[in-house]
Structure formats: C-alpha cells, structure tokens
Amino acid sequence: MQNRFAEDTAMSSYTHVLLATDFNEETIEVVQRARSIADQNKSTLSVIHVIEPISIAYAGEFPVDLGDIHRELEKQANLRLNQLAKELSIPEAQCFLEIGLTEKEILRVADEESIDLIVVGSHNKHGLSLLLGSTANAILHHAPCDVLAIRVPKISK
Amino acid sequence: MQNRFAEDTAMSSYTHVLLATDFNEETIEVVQRARSIADQNKSTLSVIHVIEPISIAYAGEFPVDLGDIHRELEKQANLRLNQLAKELSIPEAQCFLEIGLTEKEILRVADEESIDLIVVGSHNKHGLSLLLGSTANAILHHAPCDVLAIRVPKISK
Numbered sequence: 597m598q599n600r601f602a603e604d605t606a607m608s609s610y611t612h613v614l615l616a617t618d619f620n621e622e623t624i625e626v627v628q629r630a631r632s633i634a635d636q637n638k639s640t641l642s643v644i645h646v647i648e649p650i651s652i653a654y655a656g657e658f659p660v661d662l663g664d665i666h667r668e669l670e671k672q673a674n675l676r677l678n679q680l681a682k683e684l685s686i687p688e689a690q691c692f693l694e695i696g697l698t699e700k701e702i703l704r705v706a707d708e709e710s711i712d713l714i715v716v717g718s719h720n721k722h723g724l725s726l727l728l729g730s731t732a733n734a735i736l737h738h739a740p741c742d743v744l745a746i747r748v749p750k751i752s753k
Numbered sequence: 754m755q756n757r758f759a760e761d762t763a764m765s766s767y768t769h770v771l772l773a774t775d776f777n778e779e780t781i782e783v784v785q786r787a788r789s790i791a792d793q794n795k796s797t798l799s800v801i802h803v804i805e806p807i808s809i810a811y812a813g814e815f816p817v818d819l820g821d822i823h824r825e826l827e828k829q830a831n832l833r834l835n836q837l838a839k840e841l842s843i844p845e846a847q848c849f850l851e852i853g854l855t856e857k858e859i860l861r862v863a864d865e866e867s868i869d870l871i872v873v874g875s876h877n878k879h880g881l882s883l884l885l886g887s888t889a890n891a892i893l894h895h896a897p898c899d900v901l902a903i904r905v906p907k908i909s910k
Contacts (some may be wrong), residue, residue, distance in 0.1 A: 716893065737875065744900045 602611070610742075614711040616702050617724045618645050619676045626717035629646045631684050633715065633744070642690040644705050645677050699735050707740050717747040718742040767794045767899075771868040773859050775799050776833045783874035788902070790840050790872065800849040801862050803855040816852050827852070848858045856892050864897050875902040 615630035617623050634641035647669055650662060672694055681691045692703040706714055714735065735743055772787035774780050793796035804826055807819060830850055838848045851858035863871055871892065892900055 718896070718900070739875070739902075739904060742904050743875070744897075745900045745902075747896060747898050747900075 608640045610634075610713040612640045612642065612711050613637070613713045613715060614642045614644055614702070614706055614708060614709065616646075616698075616714060616716045619645065619673070619680070620717070623717055623748070625748060626715065627680065627684065629746050630715040633713070638712075640690065641684060641686055642692065642705075642709060643666070643680060643684065644692040644694065644702060645673055645678065645684055646701045647673055647693070647695045648698060659685065664672055667697075699738075702735060703738055703740070712741045714739055714741060714743045716743065717748045747753060756783075767791075767796045767870040768871060769799065769866060769868050770794070770870045771799050771801055771863055771866065773855075773871060773873045774837065776802065776830070776837070777820045777874070780845075780874055780905070782905060783872065784837065784841065786903050787872040789888055790870070793864075796870075797847065798841060798843055799849065799866060799868070800837060800841065800843055801849040801851065801859060802830055802832065803858040804830055804850070804852045806852060828907070845893045856905075859892060860897070869898045871896055871898060871900045873900065873902055885895060 597665060611632070613630060613634045614718065615627065630643075631641060633639075642675065647666075670693070677691050677693050678734075680686075680708070681688070692701075692705050694705065716735070767790070770787060770791045772784065778831065779804065787800075788798060790796075804823075807822060807826075820826070827850070834848050834850050836844075838845070849858075849862050852866065873892070
C-alpha cells in the first residue's frame with residue numbers, strides 16, 4: 597500500500613484529557629476548548645489547579661501567619677474549582693486541587709490518572725503565562741502524553 | 754442558560770495545520786497524527802522543515818566549503834520533504850523548506866499562512882527534542898496559534 601498514513605485515524609483520539617487551569621479570566625476559551633475536545637473524543641475530562649506554596653520571601657519581613665493565608669488560598673481555589681467543574685459537568689473525583697510545584701503536580705496527576713492529553717492555555721503577557729513560563733519546558737519534556745497549548749487572545753485594555 | 758460551555762464546539766476546529774518536522778525516524782507517529790487531525794478538521798495540512806545554517810564552529814578549523822555542505826543539506830532535505838509530502842498528499846505549495854532559526858522560521862510561516870495549529874513531536878532524548886528544546890518556549894509564547902506537542906515514544910535499543 598502506497599500511503600502508510602491513510603489507515604490509522606483512531607490514533608488521534610484521546611481517552612482522558614486533563615485541563616490545567618489557573619482560573620484566569622482568559623481561561624474561558626481554553627475551558628470551552630478542553631470540553632469540546634473531550635466531547636469530540638468521547639473522553640473523560642479532568643481538571644487540575646495547583647496552588648504554589650507562598651514562601652517567606654513573598655510574605656515580606658513583618659510577621660504573618662502563612663498557614664492562614666494558605667488555608668484561605670485553598671478555600672478560594674476550591675470554590676472556583678467546584679464552580680468550573682459544575683459548569684463543565686465534571687464529577688468531584690475528576691477535580692484535582694493540588695499544592696506544590698505546578699509542573700510537578702500536573703505531571704504526577706497526568707501519570708497517575710493515565711492522562712493522554714494535557715490542555716493548557718498560552719498567553720505571553722498575563723495569567724496562564726505563569727503556567728507556561730518556567731514550567732513549559734518541563735511539562736513538554738516530561739509529560740507522559742501529548743500537550744496542547746491553546747493560544748489565548750490578548751485582552752486589550 | 755446555565756452551561757456557558759455547551760454551545761461552541763466549532764471552536765476546536767482548525768482550518769490550517771502546520772506540521773513541523775525534522776525527519777527523525779520517530780516522526781512517523783507525529784506525521785500520522787497531523788494528517789489525522791487535519792482530516793478530522795477538514796483542514797489544509799502544510800509541512801515545514803527548517804535547515805539551521807552550519808556555523809564555522811561546527812566545521813572545525815580545516816578549510817571546508819560550507820556552501821557545498823549547505824547545498825547538499827538542502828538537496829537531501831528537499832528529497833525527504835518531497836517524499837513526506839507525497840505520502841501525506843500535500844501539494845508542493847504547502848511544503849516549506851526554510852533556512853534559518855527553527856523557531857523563527859516556523860513562526861514566520863505560521864503567521865504568513867494563517868496557521869491555527871502547529872503540530873510538533875516531543876521526545877526527551879533524541880530527534881525532535883532538538884525542535885522542542887531551546888525553541889519550545891519561543892514557539893509556545895510567540896506562536897499566533899495553538900501548539901500541539903505529540904509525545905513520541907522512546908525507542909529502546
């Protein structure tokens with residue numbers, strides 16, 4: 597057979613898609629796309645948000661209770677994740693709120709949940725650039741699966 | 754309407770997909786996937802290969818004619834690109850053999866051709882890691898469109 601590429605179209609279907617989000621306002625398009633890709637592939641959609649621990653350096657020199665700040669961050673993140681999961685019809689078991697280094701947690705969950713596509717937003721000014729900045733190479737090079745970076749349009753103010 | 758994500762499934766369709774390849778043996782899966790994605794989206798598929806100019810440092814201290822080497826590289830790359838294009842049923846106008854910095858040429862062609870998805874392979878040991886190594890961040894951050902990095906399985910020897 598001359599065309600060795602004609603046969604396998606099933607290779608591009610995914611069974612478990614992981615949306616990594618930082619809840620930036622600009623993620624709406626990314627979220628829609630992740631839902632759409634999962635639907636098209638009839639695959640499970642999971643969502644992950646990673647809270648990076650605040651170091652003493654961030655808190656400055658005056659005495660603050662980092663424990664309280666972390667609990668508050670976690671509470672707020674949890675609310676937003678639940679809201680997003682509800683809108684995406686994602687059950688609780690497919691929602692991952694993790695604390696740690698973004699890339700490490702995304703890759704750990706991707707591995708443990710047998711994810712075959714990680715979806716992230718890409719933006720060169722705000723928001724999701726945090727996710728795709730220093731961690732982009734790590735995710736790309738160490739991800740056990742495909743990675744789709746969705747271009748988020750700039751919001752002009 | 755409660756679910757703001759239910760309506761727009763058309764957002765995930767692409768009209769012009771650009772496959773960036775370095776002709777590594779491991780690209781077969783990436784090539785198949787690019788063809789499959791283009792077919793599923795009924796989109797145009799283009800392919801790009803970038804030849805990075807060899808500097809004097811690579812050529813060492815003995816006198817060599819870099820012009821000859823470049824012409825030979827270009828000739829060989831052209832043959833492989835034609836072969837790949839034939840197998841993928843890509844017309845000549847959609848084949849881009851460029852000379853320059855990989856990221857710069859990919860982004861230039863993506864912009865000029867109104868590409869909405871760049872497909873690259875990712876591998877952490879050989880081959881396409883060259884494409885995704887130092888140039889990964891640049892492509893992700895400056896690409897005018899989505900980028901799909903396809904995980905290429907390691908070849909054990």
